Amino acid sequence: MPAQGGQRPVHLKLRELRERRGLTLQQLHAATGLRVTLLSDLERGQVQPAPGTLRALARAYGAAGGLAGGAVARNSLNPAPGPPEWVRALLRDP
Structure with a gap:
């Protein structure tokens, strides 16, 4: 189900990022x-992500190597190498 401009909706991208990892x-x-419950609602398109939520997800996905082994404490996440371009685009000021 493409969003406006032919891009996939954010909620599908969020689910794909998690599942790929x-x-x-x-x-x-x-x-x-x-x-x-918030993460589930986001992935089902029930709610729209706030900028702070996207930043938390971008940090987590930027540290995917550490996440792949299991649960990781929030304080141990490093944002390198950074979030995918579509997340950076969402976080840019209008």
Whole structure:
């Protein structure tokens, strides 16, 4: 289901990022501090992500190497090499 301009909706991209890394919602919760119910609602398109939520997800996905092994404490995440371009575009000021 393409969004305006032929791009896929954000919620599908969020789910794809998590699944490509082999993470459960619980593991993503452990890495970001975001509630599992919020993460689920985001991935189903039930709510729109706030900028702070996107930043937390971008930091977690930027540290995917550390996440792949299981739950990671929030304080141990390093944002290198950085989020995908579509996340950076969403975080830019209008």
